[in-house]
Amino acid sequence: MDEAIEQLLEWTTSIGVNLNGIHPKALHGRGIGIVATRQLEAGEIILKVPISALRTLSNTPKDITKKLSGATVHTILAASLCLESSPELDKWRPVFPSRRDIASSLPICWPAKLRSLLPPGAKILLAAQQEKFNKDWALVEAAYPQLQKDEYLYNWLLVNTRTFYHTNRKTDKLPKEDHMALQPVADLFNHTPEGYCTAAFDDRFFTFTTTRTHQPGEEVFIRYGPHGNDMLLVEYGFTLPSSLNPWDETCLDPYICPSLTADQRERLEAAGFWGKYMLDSQTACYRTYVALRMLCLPPRHWQDILDGLRDEDEDSPVINAALLKVLTKYDSDITSSLEQLASSSVGDEEMRGSLTDRWLQIRQLVTAAIKRLQS
Numbered sequence: 001m002d003e004a005i006e007q008l009l010e011w012t013t014s015i016g017v018n019l020n021g022i023h024p025k026a027l028h029g030r031g032i033g034i035v036a037t038r039q040l041e042a043g044e045i046i047l048k049v050p051i052s053a054l055r056t057l058s059n060t061p062k063d064i065t066k067k068l069s070g071a072t073v074h075t076i077l078a079a080s081l082c083l084e085s086s087p088e089l090d091k092w093r094p095v096f097p098s099r100r101d102i103a104s105s106l107p108i109c110w111p112a113k114l115r116s117l118l119p120p121g122a123k124i125l126l127a128a129q130q131e132k133f134n135k136d137w138a139l140v141e142a143a144y145p146q147l148q149k150d151e152y153l154y155n156w157l158l159v160n161t162r163t164f165y166h167t168n169r170k171t172d173k174l175p176k177e178d179h180m181a182l183q184p185v186a187d188l189f190n191h192t193p194e195g196y197c198t199a200a201f202d203d204r205f206f207t208f209t210t211t212r213t214h215q216p217g218e219e220v221f222i223r224y225g226p227h228g229n230d231m232l233l234v235e236y237g238f239t240l241p242s243s244l245n246p247w248d249e250t251c252l253d254p255y256i257c258p259s260l261t262a263d264q265r266e267r268l269e270a271a272g273f274w275g276k277y278m279l280d281s282q283t284a285c286y287r288t289y290v291a292l293r294m295l296c297l298p299p300r301h302w303q304d305i306l307d308g309l310r311d312e313d314e315d316s317p318v319i320n321a322a323l324l325k326v327l328t329k330y331d332s333d334i335t336s337s338l339e340q341l342a343s344s345s346v347g348d349e350e351m352r353g354s355l356t357d358r359w360l361q362i363r364q365l366v367t368a369a370i371k372r373l374q375s
């Protein structure tokens with residue numbers, strides 16, 4: 001890997017990419033990351049990537065953009081990674097994660113049996129991702145029948161996990177999800193929720209700036225977004241320990257939605273409160289309470305609380321008891337998922353390990369909420 005990194009840097013230096021006090025390095029469990037090579041102070045520019053070094057719609061070979069005209073930028077960038085051979089890509093590709101790494105870490109590649117053991121929030125995200133991929137693949141398969149689906153999926157996932165938000169005059173009018181670009185070296189930054197470097201771009205450069213000091217040898221991160229662990233798992237193929245991820249949450253929909261009648265669902269939908277019932281490390285969300293009140297209170301009281309005419313605290317013992325029941329059922333399902341995983345040999349160890357970690361993180365959220373309700 002060291003040689004691949006040096007070859008990448010030789011190429012990127014020649015096209016004006018400037019690293020200041022940082023160097024890419026293979027790290028245990030995180031692929032390649034960026035580490036400080038000296039003490040870095042807050043406010044230092046540690047990486048500048050000229051906009052001309054970015055991979056965007058503008059510099060994708062015209063035959064590909066023409067053949068896939070109307071497709072999303074994600075679709076086109078992934079197709080171009082499959083189809084194009086160029087000296088630049090030959091220098092870039094060797095630092096990408098291998099097909100095996102991608103297949104082990106990203107649930108979309110896992111066996112169906114293991115996917116069926118994903119937590120509810122991750123299942124919802126995965127279904128949306130799968131639908132997006134199917135749509136993109138249908139276009140690409142029609143345009144390039146010689147391409148293999150597995151090959152396309154690998155490159156589609158590389159784009160999914162490595163692109164940055166970027167827009168220029170040409171792509172400005174495209175939908176926001178099309179404002180994406182690949183950029184060498186910067187795509188080696190790993191994610192952290194706190195203490196990260198900021199990224200910004202203008203007409204000439206993408207610039208990465210520290211926000212705190214870093215010791216020599218310390219990894220330097222950016223932030224991909226305020227993502228919970230279901231999102232990180234489905235879109236990026238990793239999770240963070242609960243204590244390190246303030247945005248972690250879990251979805252309670254399967255424990256609330258089926259208990260509501262068609263009429264109750266209609267009323268919740270009309271009020272904009274159907275589904276997305278989430279629990280984080282502090283509390284269940286407001287939507288959850290609205291749904292539980294629908295389940296437990298007379299319709300008149302439910303409406304009065306929504307309209308601010310009734311004090312919600314009046315009913316909190318009943319609502320908290322209903323939440324406790326939901327969480328107790330969830331807790332017992334978590335135990336059974338963990339037991340199934342422990343005795344399963346589906347997929348590989350890495351897949352089962354990351355799914356087990358995810359369930360343990362969720363158990364922490366759920367048991368902490370149960371304790372709060374019982375205290």
Ligand SMILES: C[S@@+](CC[C@H](N)C(=O)[O-])C[C@H]1O[C@@H](n2cnc3c(N)ncnc32)[C@H](O)[C@@H]1O
Nearest residue numbers: 030031032161162187188189190191236237238
């Ligand atoms: C933009 S790439 C970052 C560079 C990547 N490590 C590599 O080797 O190419 C995003 C991928 O890095 C990995 N990653 C990023 N942040 C991570 C973290 N905090 N812990 C573990 N893996 C992480 C995930 O595999 C993710 O899909």
